[in-house]
Amino acid sequence: MSATPEPFLGVVDHTPVRHHILSVLVENKAGVLARIAGLFARRGFNIYSLAVAPAESGARFSRVTIVVDAESAPLEQIVGQLDKLVNVVAISDISPKDALERELLIATIKTDVDNRTSLLDIIANAGAAIVDVDAKSVTVMLAGTPGGCDELERALESFAEVELHRTGRVALPRLGKTASA
Amino acid sequence: MQLTGAQALIKSLEQQGVEVVFGLPGGAILPVYDPLIDSSIRHILVRHEQGAGHMAEGYALATGRPGVAMVTSGPGATNIVTPIGNAHMDSTPLVVITGQVASGSIGTDAFQECDITGITMGITKHNFLVKSAQEIPRAVAAAFHLATTGRPGPVLIDVPKDVTQSMMDWWYPSTIEEYDLPGYRPEAPLDENAIARAVALIDVAERPVLYVGGGTLKSRASAELLAFAERTKMPVVTTLMARGAFPDSHEQHLGMPGMHGMYTAVTAIQKCDLLISLGARFDDRVTGKIPAFAAGAKVIHVDIDKAEFNKVRHADVAVQSNVAAALLAFDAASATPRNLDAWWKQIRAWQERYPLVYEEPSTDGLLRPQHVIQAIAAKAEPGTIIASGVGQHQMWASQFWKFEEPGTWINSGGAGTMGFGVPSAIGAKVGRPERTVWCIDGDGCFQMTAQELVTARAEGIPIKVAILNNAYLGMVRQWQEMFYEERYSEVYLSADLPDYVKWAEAMGCVGLRATNLKEMHDVIEEANKINDVPVVIDFRTDSSEKVFPMVAAGASNDDIMVHPLQRGVAK
Numbered sequence: 198m199s200a201t202p203e204p205f206l207g208v209v210d211h212t213p214v215r216h217h218i219l220s221v222l223v224e225n226k227a228g229v230l231a232r233i234a235g236l237f238a239r240r241g242f243n244i245y246s247l248a249v250a251p252a253e254s255g256a257r258f259s260r261v262t263i264v265v266d267a268e269s270a271p272l273e274q275i276v277g278q279l280d281k282l283v284n285v286v287a288i289s290d291i292s293p294k295d296a297l298e299r300e301l302l303i304a305t306i307k308t309d310v311d312n313r314t315s316l317l318d319i320i321a322n323a324g325a326a327i328v329d330v331d332a333k334s335v336t337v338m339l340a341g342t343p344g345g346c347d348e349l350e351r352a353l354e355s356f357a358e359v360e361l362h363r364t365g366r367v368a369l370p371r372l373g374k375t376a377s378a
Numbered sequence: 379m380q381l382t383g384a385q386a387l388i389k390s391l392e393q394q395g396v397e398v399v400f401g402l403p404g405g406a407i408l409p410v411y412d413p414l415i416d417s418s419i420r421h422i423l424v425r426h427e428q429g430a431g432h433m434a435e436g437y438a439l440a441t442g443r444p445g446v447a448m449v450t451s452g453p454g455a456t457n458i459v460t461p462i463g464n465a466h467m468d469s470t471p472l473v474v475i476t477g478q479v480a481s482g483s484i485g486t487d488a489f490q491e492c493d494i495t496g497i498t499m500g501i502t503k504h505n506f507l508v509k510s511a512q513e514i515p516r517a518v519a520a521a522f523h524l525a526t527t528g529r530p531g532p533v534l535i536d537v538p539k540d541v542t543q544s545m546m547d548w549w550y551p552s553t554i555e556e557y558d559l560p561g562y563r564p565e566a567p568l569d570e571n572a573i574a575r576a577v578a579l580i581d582v583a584e585r586p587v588l589y590v591g592g593g594t595l596k597s598r599a600s601a602e603l604l605a606f607a608e609r610t611k612m613p614v615v616t617t618l619m620a621r622g623a624f625p626d627s628h629e630q631h632l633g634m635p636g637m638h639g640m641y642t643a644v645t646a647i648q649k650c651d652l653l654i655s656l657g658a659r660f661d662d663r664v665t666g667k668i669p670a671f672a673a674g675a676k677v678i679h680v681d682i683d684k685a686e687f688n689k690v691r692h693a694d695v696a697v698q699s700n701v702a703a704a705l706l707a708f709d710a711a712s713a714t715p716r717n718l719d720a721w722w723k724q725i726r727a728w729q730e731r732y733p734l735v736y737e738e739p740s741t742d743g744l745l746r747p748q749h750v751i752q753a754i755a756a757k758a759e760p761g762t763i764i765a766s767g768v769g770q771h772q773m774w775a776s777q778f779w780k781f782e783e784p785g786t787w788i789n790s791g792g793a794g795t796m797g798f799g800v801p802s803a804i805g806a807k808v809g810r811p812e813r814t815v816w817c818i819d820g821d822g823c824f825q826m827t828a829q830e831l832v833t834a835r836a837e838g839i840p841i842k843v844a845i846l847n848n849a850y851l852g853m854v855r856q857w858q859e860m861f862y863e864e865r866y867s868e869v870y871l872s873a874d875l876p877d878y879v880k881w882a883e884a885m886g887c888v889g890l891r892a893t894n895l896k897e898m899h900d901v902i903e904e905a906n907k908i909n910d911v912p913v914v915i916d917f918r919t920d921s922s923e924k925v926f927p928m929v930a931a932g933a934s935n936d937d938i939m940v941h942p943l944q945r946g947v948a949k
C-alpha cells in the first residue's frame with residue numbers, strides 16, 4: 198500500500214510503507230541536531246530524510262521533520278528514546294495516511310534546441326515552475342508531494358546533465374486528523 | 379554581588395549542598411581551583427581522573443546523593459569518560475565539571491582542547507557547554523536537577539576558561555522554570571488505567587515473581603517493596619543492580635537472577651506466570667536467550683523511563699512510574715495473587731536441591747575465594763558496605779555476601795568496568811565515614827586503579843581491600859576453560875608480580891597476605907583492628923575455581939549449569 202495519492206498529480210508515493218513522520222520541536226541550541234543524529238546512529242534507527250528550520254518567530258525553537266524507517270526499530274522505541282533528549286520539547290507522530298507531506302525540489306538542466314520542448318512538457322506536466330533560464334540551461338523548482346518530486350526526478354533522468362537537490366519533506370496532519378503526541 | 383565565573387561555580391555547588399568534590403586540576407580548570415580554597419566544600423585530590431569519576435559514583439551509590447567530580451580539559455576530560463559511561467549504564471546521579479579552553483580557541487585544536495560534550499553526548503543524560511559566566515548558576519542547578527530526577531544519570535558541564543575568569547552578577551535560580559528545561563518531563567502522572575490492568579493481572583496470578591531492579595533503589599522504594607512483598611507473599615529476586623533493595627535474610631528472597639544467579643531465582647522466573655518488573659530493564663545478563671526468558675509469563679513492567687517498555691520484552695502492562703508510587707497504588711487497590719502455597723512448595727524444593735555451594739576449603743591448599751568472602755562477612759559489622767571490581771570476585775561477592783539494606787553494594791553492573799572497586803569504595807567511605815567499607819577486588823582489577831589508595835591514605839579514608847588473587851583474569855579464564863577448550867589466551871597475571879603487600883606499603887597502607895586458612899582468619903582479624911589507614915590483603919586463591927551457577931552467553935535460562943558438586947542430581 199502507498200500513502201494516499203495526491204489527486205492533482207495522480208502519482209504514487211514510493212517511500213516504503215513503514216515510514217513514519219516525526220515532527221519534533223526542539224530547543225534551538227548548539228548541538229541539538231548532533232544529539233538527534235547521534236541517537237539515531239547509536240540505536241540503529243534509520244532516517245529517510247530530515248528537514249530543519251526555525252519554528253515560530255523567535256529563535257528559541259526549531260522544528261525538525263524526520264521521516265523514520267519504522268522497520269529499523271519499533272516506532273515506540275524511536276519516540277521514547279528521542280523524547281529523552283533534554284532539548285526535545287515535543288514530538289508529534291503523523292502516520293503517512295494522515296499526513297500532508299510536501300517537499301521542495303530544485304534542478305538545473307542543461308538543454309539545447311533539440312530537447313528544450315520536451316523539458317518544457319515535463320515541467321508543465323509536473324506542475325513545476327521555471328525560476329531561472331539562460332542560453333544553455335533552465336532551473337526549475339517543484340514544491341509538491343514527495344511522490345511528485347520522485348516523478349519529476351525520474352522524468353529528468355533522460356537529460357544528460359542535471360544538478361538536482363531536494364529538501365526532504367515537511368508535514369502536517371490532514372484537516373480533521375491529529376498527530377499523536 | 380559581582381563574582382568571577384569560577385567563584386560563581388563554587389558558590390553554585392555550595393547552594394546545591396555539595397559537601398565533597400573529587401578531582402584533579404589543570405590549565406583549563408585552574409581558575410575554579412582558586413575559590414575552592416575558601417570554600418566549605420571538601421576536595422579530594424585523586425591520582426587519576428578515572429578515580430575521581432568512580433569515587434563520585436561510589437559516593438552516590440552509598441548515599442543516594444549525586445556525586446561530583448571536577449577535572450581539566452583534554453586528557454583530564456577523556457580520563458573521566460569511562461566513569462561517565464559507567465554511571466550512564468547504571469543510572470547513577472553524577473555531575474561532572476570539565477574545564478575547557480577559552481571560548482575563542484574552541485575549534486582551533488588549541489592545547490588540551492577536546493570536544494568533551496561531543497564525546498559524552500551518548501553517555502550522559504545531558505551535557506552543557508556554558509557560554510557565559512552569568513549562565514553558570516543556571517547550568518549547575520539544571521545539572522543537579524537532571525542528574526537526580528526521573529531516571530538519574532550523569533550530567534557534564536563544560537566550562538571554558540574565559541567563562542570562569544569573567545565577571546557575573548550573582549544570582550541563583552529559585553524555581554524549576556528558571557532552569558530553562560522546556561523539554562524535560564521526568565515524571566508522568568500515574569496512569570490509573572494501567573494500574574487497574576496490572577492489578578487485574580496480579581489478582582489472577584498463581585506463580586508471580588517480583589523482579590526487582592536498580593530502579594527500586596534509585597526510587598528509594600525498599601520500604602514499599604518490603605510491605606508489598608510481605609502482604610502479597612510473592613517471591614522476590616534482586617538483580618545485580620538491586621542487591622540490598624530487599625533483605626537477603628528475608629525468607630521470600632530467592633536471591634539474584636541471571637547468568638550467575640541463584641538456581642531458584644533463575645528457575646522461578648522461568649516458570650512464573652506473572653513477572654512484575656520493578657525498575658529493571660531486562661538486561662541480557664538477566665534474560666539469557668530472550669525468546670526463552672519467562673516464556674509463559676505475563677509481564678507487568680514498572681519503570682520511570684517509558685523507553686524501557688517493549689525494548690527487550692513485550693510488556694502486557696506498562697506502568698510509567700517510580701517504583702514506590704506504583705507499589706503504593708497496587709497496595710491501595712489491594713492487589714493480591716491467588717493462593718501461593720503450591721508455588722512456594724515448588725520454590726522450596728528447588729532451594730533445597732540447589733543451594734549455593736562450593737568445594738570444602740582445604741587446610742593446606744590455596745584458599746577458596748567464596749570462603750574468603752564468607753570469612754570476611756562473618757567478622758564484619760552489620761551495615762558494612764561492599765564495593766567490588768568486575769569479574770569472578772564480583773559475582774562471588776554478590777552471591778555470598780548477605781545484603782540487608784540499600785546502599786551497601788557498590789558495583790559496576792551495566793558497563794562491567796574493571797578497576798571500579800578501589801575508587802568506588804573510597805567514594806562510599808567518604809559518603810558514609812561511619813561505615814566499614816570493604817572492597818572485594820580481583821588482582822586484575824586492582825592493578826587498574828590501585829593508585830587511588832595513595833589518595834585514600836593521603837586523605838585519611840581507611841577502606842579495606844581484599845584482593846582475591848587468583849593470578850588470572852579469572853572470569854575470562856573461566857570462559858576460555860569452558861568454551862574455548864581450555865586454550866588460555868592472555869589471561870595469566872602471576873600471583874607474585876606485583877608484590878601486593880609491598881605495593882600497599884609503598885602507598886602508605888597496611889599490606890597483609892594470606893596463603894592458607896589460618897592466615898586467612900588472622901589477617902581478617904588484623905584488618906578489622908585497623909581503622910586509621912587503608913588495609914590491603916593479598917588472599918591467594920585457587921585459580922581453578924569457577925563461578926556457578928552459570929547460564930552460557932546466549933543460552934536459555936532453562937539450561938542453567940549448576941555447580942559440578944550438584945551435577946547428576948535430578949532436576
Ligand SMILES: Cc1ncc(C[n+]2csc(CCOP(=O)(O)OP(=O)(O)O)c2C)c(N)n1
Binds near residue numbers: 824850852
Ligand atoms: C576495563 C575492562 N577491561 C576488560 C574487561 C573484561 N573482563 C571482564 S572480567 C575480567 C577479568 C578480571 O580479572 P580480575 O580482576 O583478576 O578478577 P577475577 O575474574 O579473576 O576475579 C576481564 C578482563 C572488563 N570487564 N573491563
Ligand SMILES: [Mg+2]
Binds near residue numbers: 822848849850852
Ligand atoms: Mg583474578
